[in-house]
Amino acid sequence: MAENISYASKPWLKSYEKGVPEIINYEELTMPDYLERSAKDFPNDTAMVFVGYKMTYRQFKDQVDRFATCLTDFGIKKGDAVAILLPNSIPCVVAYYAILKIGAIVVLNNPLYSDPELEHQFTDSDSKVLITLDALGNRMIDLRPKTKIKQIVYMGIGDFLNPIKRFLGKKLKKFPFADVKAAPDVYRWMDCIKKYQPNPPKVKLTFDDIAMYQYTGGTTGVSKGVILTHGNLSKQVQQINAWFPTFGRGGETMLGALPYFHVFGMSCSMNLSVALGWNQLLIPRPQPQPLL
Secondary structure (H helix, E strand, C coil), X not given: CCCCCCHHHCHHHHHCCXXXXXXXXXXXXXXXXXXXXXXXXXXXXXXXXXXXXXXXXXXXXXXXXXXXXXXXXXXXXXXXXXXXXXXXXXXXXXXXXXXXXXXXXXXXXXXXXXHHHHHHHXXXXXXXXXXXXXXXXXXXXXXXXXXXXXXXXXXXXXXXXXXXXXXXXXXXXXXXXXXXXXXXXXXXXXXXXXXXXXXXXXXXXXXXXXXXXXXXXXXXXCCCEEEEEHHHHHHHHHHHHHCCCCCCCCCCEEEECCCCCCHHHHHHHHHHHHHHCCEEEECCCCCHHHHC
């Protein structure tokens, strides 16, 4: 005869690892708040490593503030949507946090998507700025008239390589490189970071404010933008952290191989690392053998 189990007995707690709490007392901190705290507590610790290029938490926060100032100069304000079309990379993470910091809405897009798929997500989200890769720059310039995107900012993987690696990478086609054609309101990532000072406007954020439009895979039709609030992002990270009580703040390295344009990688790798002051080893194009 089946045992009669009541909710009040909470039998699942027996399966919890030692230290996993029964109830989470959530901190009222948004993801930009977590970055501020990590940058204050671990300013000289490595925040990200990308194709051999290292960035500390102090540098991370500085670039977030600079790009947030840039977006504000572009006319972006609280409630506006900004699209990111990038693999796991330093500009992807910096842009994500810069957008959130000024109260704008992040729209993460898959770089492998076709133009019609991207056009749908850009127009459906009403994105006004796009951050992308130089290898996709010319396509996005041609696609822009079909959307409400005004400014395009593009990065190059070569921007983060030393001169020798940049030359060999381009020669041997180890990384995607492309010359982006001249067009109005098209800017290089590095130029934006150098041009603007780290003086973004102070924007009050609450847990109820919209932080993201996260698009579904579109398996039952066109992809749909799911609204995620700042509370969703923060509580998601705090829930993940609660399952691993032996890990503390600082001193750890996260292998960022899961794509950050998917919510799994975004939460479990990117946002968790920033909240805990960990280093992220960013993998733009994960392959099994090199990862091992």
